Amino acid sequence: MEVHKPSLRGAVWLAHLLILGGASAGATLALRVLIGGAGTLSLTLPRLFPFAEMSLSMDGLSAFFLLVVTLVTAAAALYGPSYLGAHAKAPLVQTFALGGFVACMAGVCCAGDGLTFLLAWEGMTLASYVLVIIDTRNEENTRAGLLYLVMAHAGTAALLVVFLTLSARGQGFDFAALRTAARTLQEPTRTVLFMLALVGFGAKAGVVPLHVWLPKAHPAAPSHASALMSGVMLKVALYGIFRLGFDILAPADGPLPASWGWTVLIVGTVSAVMGVLLALQQHDLKRLLAFHSVENVGIILIGAGLAMLLSRGRGAEPLAVLALAASLLHTLNHAAFKGLLFLGAGSVLSRTGVRNMEELGGLARRMPWTTWLFLLGAVAISALPPLNGFVSEWMTFQALLLGGAKLGGASGLLAGVAASMLALTGGLAAACFAKAFGVTFLGRPRSVHAEHATESPAPMIAGMLLLAGACVALGLLPGYAMRLLDGPTQELLGGLGPSAVVTARGPLVLSGNGAASGLEATSISVTAVAALLALLAAVAWVLRGWPRRAPRRLAPTWTCGMLPSSRFDYTATAFAKPLRLIFAAVYRPRRAIARETGPSPYVVRRLGYTGEVVDLAETMLYTRLKRWITATAQGIRAYSTGRIHGYIAFVLVTLVLALLFFARV
Amino acid sequence: MSVDLATRLIDVLGGLLLFSTLLILAAGQLFRAIYAVAVQSVFLAIAGAVLGAATGNPDLWIIAGITIVVKAILLPWLLIWVVRRIQIPREIEPVIPINATLGLAAGIVVLAFRLSASLGPVRQAITGNALPVGIALILLGVLVMASRRKALVQMVGLFASDNGIFFTGMAVSQGMPLIIEIGVILDVVLGALVMGILVLRVRSSVDTDIADLEDLRG
Numbered sequence: 001m002e003v004h005k006p007s008l009r010g011a012v013w014l015a016h017l018l019i020l021g022g023a024s025a026g027a028t029l030a031l032r033v034l035i036g037g038a039g040t041l042s043l044t045l046p047r048l049f050p051f052a053e054m055s056l057s058m059d060g061l062s063a064f065f066l067l068v069v070t071l072v073t074a075a076a077a078l079y080g081p082s083y084l085g086a087h088a089k090a091p092l093v094q095t096f097a098l099g100g101f102v103a104c105m106a107g108v109c110c111a112g113d114g115l116t117f118l119l120a121w122e123g124m125t126l127a128s129y130v131l132v133i134i135d136t137r138n139e140e141n142t143r144a145g146l147l148y149l150v151m152a153h154a155g156t157a158a159l160l161v162v163f164l165t166l167s168a169r170g171q172g173f174d175f176a177a178l179r180t181a182a183r184t185l186q187e188p189t190r191t192v193l194f195m196l197a198l199v200g201f202g203a204k205a206g207v208v209p210l211h212v213w214l215p216k217a218h219p220a221a222p223s224h225a226s227a228l229m230s231g232v233m234l235k236v237a238l239y240g241i242f243r244l245g246f247d248i249l250a251p252a253d254g255p256l257p258a259s260w261g262w263t264v265l266i267v268g269t270v271s272a273v274m275g276v277l278l279a280l281q282q283h284d285l286k287r288l289l290a291f292h293s294v295e296n297v298g299i300i301l302i303g304a305g306l307a308m309l310l311s312r313g314r315g316a317e318p319l320a321v322l323a324l325a326a327s328l329l330h331t332l333n334h335a336a337f338k339g340l341l342f343l344g345a346g347s348v349l350s351r352t353g354v355r356n357m358e359e360l361g362g363l364a365r366r367m368p369w370t371t372w373l374f375l376l377g378a379v380a381i382s383a384l385p386p387l388n389g390f391v392s393e394w395m396t397f398q399a400l401l402l403g404g405a406k407l408g409g410a411s412g413l414l415a416g417v418a419a420s421m422l423a424l425t426g427g428l429a430a431a432c433f434a435k436a437f438g439v440t441f442l443g444r445p446r447s448v449h450a451e452h453a454t455e456s457p458a459p460m461i462a463g464m465l466l467l468a469g470a471c472v473a474l475g476l477l478p479g480y481a482m483r484l485l486d487g488p489t490q491e492l493l494g495g496l497g498p499s500a501v502v503t504a505r506g507p508l509v510l511s512g513n514g515a516a517s518g519l520e521a522t523s524i525s526v527t528a529v530a531a532l533l534a535l536l537a538a539v540a541w542v543l544r545g546w547p548r549r550a551p552r553r554l555a556p557t558w559t560c561g562m563l564p565s566s567r568f569d570y571t572a573t574a575f576a577k578p579l580r581l582i583f584a585a586v587y588r589p590r591r592a593i594a595r596e597t598g599p600s601p602y603v604v605r606r607l608g609y610t611g612e613v614v615d616l617a618e619t620m621l622y623t624r625l626k627r628w629i630t631a632t633a634q635g636i637r638a639y640s641t642g643r644i645h646g647y648i649a650f651v652l653v654t655l656v657l658a659l660l661f662f663a664r665v
Numbered sequence: 666m667s668v669d670l671a672t673r674l675i676d677v678l679g680g681l682l683l684f685s686t687l688l689i690l691a692a693g694q695l696f697r698a699i700y701a702v703a704v705q706s707v708f709l710a711i712a713g714a715v716l717g718a719a720t721g722n723p724d725l726w727i728i729a730g731i732t733i734v735v736k737a738i739l740l741p742w743l744l745i746w747v748v749r750r751i752q753i754p755r756e757i758e759p760v761i762p763i764n765a766t767l768g769l770a771a772g773i774v775v776l777a778f779r780l781s782a783s784l785g786p787v788r789q790a791i792t793g794n795a796l797p798v799g800i801a802l803i804l805l806g807v808l809v810m811a812s813r814r815k816a817l818v819q820m821v822g823l824f825a826s827d828n829g830i831f832f833t834g835m836a837v838s839q840g841m842p843l844i845i846e847i848g849v850i851l852d853v854v855l856g857a858l859v860m861g862i863l864v865l866r867v868r869s870s871v872d873t874d875i876a877d878l879e880d881l882r883g
Contacts, residue, residue, distance in 0.1 A: 645760055645819065649811035655804065656776065663780045 008092065013081045015095045019102060020077035026106055027070040033063035034484050042112055049115070052173040057112030060487025061247070065109040065239040067484070068332050071470060072231045072339040073102045076224035079343050079463030082456070083224055083350055094134055098225060101127035105228075105236050113174035114163040121159070121240075125152040125204075128233060131225040132217045144216035151213045155203030158196045162244070165193060175248060183252045190249055194260055197244045198267070204237035207301065208271040209617035211294045215278075218293070219286035219355070223346020224463070226286060230293040231339035235331050238300055245308065246324075246492035261309030262414065268301030269418045274617075276428040277586055280435070280579055281613045283572045284355045285345045288436055289338065292381060295425060296334040302418050303327025303396050309411055310403050311493055318501045319403045325485045325498035326395035332481070333388040333474055337380035340467040344374035347456040347464070348440065352449040357436065357572050362445035366453045371441045373464045378437045380471045382430035386530030388474035391481075393426060394524060395502070428579070435575040444566035476530055573611065580613065587613035671719035675836070678712040679798035682832060683774065686805045686825055690770050691763060695755045698821045699744050702828075706736035709828050716835055724843045725835065732831070735850055740824060740857055744817060747861045751868045758814040766812045770805055777801035795836030802829025816864050820857060827853050 032038040042057040058066065080098065084091040104127055107120030129152075133145040167173045170181030182190065199210070206214035218226050245264070250256055275295030282288040303326040310320035347370040348363060349355055364371045380387035383394075397419060404415030445451040455461075474481050479499075486497030557564055580589050594608035685705035692698040710732040717725030748755065759766065781797035806826025810819045830849070834841045 644816075645811050645814060648807060648819070652804065652807045652811050655807065656773070659776075659780055659800070663783045 009085055012084055012091050012095050015099060016077045016081045019099050020074055023070040023073040023077060026066055030063040030067040033058055034060060034487050052115045053113065054116045055112035055174060056110045058110050060491050061242060062110050064328060064484060064488045065235060066106055068235050068335045069105050069109060069232050072228055072335050075339055075343065075463040075466045076228050078466065079460045080224045082459045083222065083346055090134055094131065094222060097127050097130040101131060105232060108236050109239055114167055114178060115173045118163060122156060124233065128229055131221040135220065135222045141220040144220050148213040148217040151203050155200040158200035162193050162197045179248050182249050191257055191259055194245060194249050198241060201237045201240040205234045205297050206294050207267050207297060208274045208294065209621055212618050212622055214294060215287050215290040218290040219284060223342055223349060227339040227342035230290060230342055231335040234293055234297050235335060238331060256308045256311050258309065261305050264301050264308055265305030265414060265418055268298045268305050269421045271298030272302065272425045273421050276425050276432060277583055278615055280428060280432045280576050281587060283357050285348065285357050285436065285440060286355055289341050289345060293338060295429065299393065299396060300327050300330050302422060303330060303399065306399055306403050306415060309407060318496060319399060319406060320493055321489050321496060321498055321501045322395060323399035323403060324489050324493060325502060326392050326399055328485050328488055329395065329481060330392035333392045336467050336470040336474065337377045337389060340373060340377035340464055340471060341381065343464045344370055344377060347460055351453045351456055354447065354449045357440045359447040360440045360450045361443045361566060361569060362450055363453055364441045367455045369455055369461045373468050375437055376468050376471060378433035382433050383426045386475050386526050386533060388471050391475055391478040391526055396422060435572055439572040443569040446566045476527055478526055586616060589613045668719060671715055674715045675712060676794055678708055679795055681708045682802060683798055686802055687770060689809055689821060689825055690766055690805065693757055693763065695748055695757060695817065698757065698818060699741050702821050702824050703737050703741040705825060705828055706732055709831060710737065712832065713835060727843060728846050731850060735854060736824065743857060743861055744820060747864060748817060751865060757818055760812050760814055769808060773804045773808060774801045777804065795832065799829050799833030799836055802832060816860060820860055823856065
């Protein structure tokens with residue numbers, strides 16, 4: 001642990017308070033647009049380049065994503081100084097990178113033209129790269145950072161193609177010109193551009209199979225930056241998908257092409273299932289959370305894909321509105337609970353210095369605040385009522401089941417499959433967090449680090465409390481959250497807003513109104529569920545104090561006469577074993593047991609167990625790709641002779657061929 | 666000066682430019698190549714002056730003057746100075762035989778004329794056959810660079826190619842903006858300086874020619 005000078009700590013605090021102030025201002029602005037009816041705010045930036053105007057513009061969709069950014073930013077800014085003070089290297093550089101990162105994310109959300117968008121997008125990548133590599137400087141993190149940079153830039157290349165194609169046709173970079181240009185496109189071109197955009201944004205959002213960098217890079221950053229990367233940066237990429245898919249590239253009238261909805265829905269479903277399956281087998285707390293981000297991005301995309309399938313041009317389609325509202329709400333919800341969980345994991349990390357949960361345990365008594373807050377986040381992400389994760393996943397279910405019935409045919413079948421996969425995902429997520437929470441916080445400490453842990457300082461708890469409050473509020477009062485979604489959904493789909501479609505009676509009920517018949521059948525009142533749960537808890541509490549016949553006696557667990565030790569506890573590996581067996585086809589698990597024997601082979605001195613599972617995308621796709629690139633590079637090397645006149649001869653031949661090609665009669 | 670006369674003069678000068686490039690290609694000795702490129706630059710300057718007189722564009726006169734001073738006098742002098750300084754064998758060391766190079770050059774000239782036939786709209790009355798000649802000059806300059814081992818001859822090829830670019834620019838657009846022409850000349854001067862210094866330094870420190878640097882490849 002390093003001790004920093006007071007002036008340095010003061011500077012770090014000041015910078016974080018500035019970030020907090022900026023976040024509050026941004027949130028106020030966003031709420032004015034979303035609820036205050038301020039219309040679209042826009043601002044022309046000073047002209048930096050001779051060929052394009054640059055501007056910021058905030059409509060409903062931008063404002064909603066800005067709200068997501070500012071929510072987690074505020075928590076991270078509260079949390080950051082204490083966290084950095086505890087164990088950071090170069091805290092000032094980290095603080096500035098964080099500020100730049102947040103500013104660029106806000107810039108992406110509020111960009112009014114393609115150029116500003118791409119500049120802010122690149123700034124976001126670079127700032128987060130700094131955050132990934134600076135905290136713990138070792139070989140692994142450097143490689144993770146490099147992988148991240150390569151994937152992000154490959155994605156940006158795809159986005160450049162999209163934006164430059166549109167701006168060349170539209171004679172300008174601003175979104176209005178791009179929109180006009182997209183209207184004139186042929187159907188196949190439009191679809192190719194959308195797929196490119198999906199790849200470009202998907203690489204950043206971590207959809208399977210472009211997710212391989214995510215679980216390596218996110219945990220490497222300092223924890224509040226991980227919270228921002230996982231909770232917000234992925235959402236900024238999703239903003240891009242929403243903006244291009246529903247707005248800029250959408251045809252002038254008529255429904256979105258069915259291939260878009262199919263692709264997004266399938267990609268979302270695969271991401272959700274693969275993300276949670278891989279998360280289950282992680283024993284590094286932060287990496288587990290990072291894999292859950294892949295899962296949640298998948299859930300958001302399921303909603304978005306369904307909305308694309310259901311949309312009917314500018315006309316109102318209540319089910320499409322429901323699907324899109326579910327998707328957007330899950331965006332906000334995931335930012336809140338994933339931010340909370342990463343901050344909780346950071347709290348554990350900063351007090352114990354350990355990320356591997358096999359070495360933790362027994363933290364519940366040592367860090368009570370962190371424990372309760374992490375539990376709250378775990379309940380939310382497992383989509384259990386009455387917290388916010390349940391609300392948006394339930395809405396997604398409603399949309400999938402009713403929308404599937406309405407669509408019929410192959411699309412309906414796909415929606416049904418997606419619904420069942422979503423159910424599987426929810427169950428596995430709950431299992432995963434039972435493991436993560438139980439192994440980390442319950443039982444006995446399995447290492448000295450865990451044994452000597454103490455509670456984190458108040459500012460860190462305050463940051464977590466802010467997000468926990470958001471989780472509870474969004475969970476109990478989803479009806480009010482619907483009003484936030486009115487602006488964005490009406491801009492993207494037209495027609496009724498979700499507050500008209502979804503809420504039947506006040507803030508309480510989550511159901512359809514004026515929609516297809518049968519929506520009432522799936523309605524549910526989260527507030528009533530919460531009241532019921534509270535009642536049950538109260539009953540249990542009362543019954544606990546009921547007089548018993550036998551007197552109460554406290555004793556250690558009976559362990560067949562041996563002294564109980566923390567090694568007897570259930571480990572994370574053991575907990576995940578049954579699922580490892582069931583899904584062996586996906587995991588391809590490998591294990592090795594090393595026996596160290598004494599003089600006789602029957603006397604075993606020591607047993608070593610190592611096990612690992614593979615990420616199918618990594619082994620099937622990336623390893624092969626790497627091999628192919630290496631082989632190609634070796635092949636090209638044969639032509640790299642080092643002779644200057646040889647190179648000039650290449651230039652000459654290329655020139656002549658180009659002339660022949662372009663000047664054909 | 667009448668347009669007809671200018672066109673004929675430009676055609677004649679184009680032929681002379683092409684001929685001087687062929688002289689560079691055929692030169693078996695270093696000094697001959699350098700003199701040939703100097704003569705070529707003189708022809709280019711005259712072409713610029715003719716065009717300037719025909720179109721009344723004063724920029725072309727300025728460019729013609731700069732071409733005479735820089736390309737016909739300064740740069741050849743620099744090359745000769747470097748050659749005297751490092752005392753290398755003055756034979757050109759061709760990668761492929763000179764006769765074969767000339768055969769390739771003939772092919773390139775034919776190709777340039779054939780190609781420019783398809784670029785009809787670009788050919789303008791006043792400049793006659795300047796476009797195919799310009800393209801041929803550019804490509805032949807690159808051919809010189811590609812087919813000779815010595816760094817100094819490659820520099821000569823670069824100048825010849827650059828002359829071709831100038832001629833094309835003048836012929837097609839009747840003079841590019843002055844600032845661009847001056848920028849291009851500065852580029853060439855800088856390139857020549859850098860390469861000259863490099864040749865001298867490599868020679869004086871490791872006593873080898875630039876072309877031998879390929880042995881450094883791992």
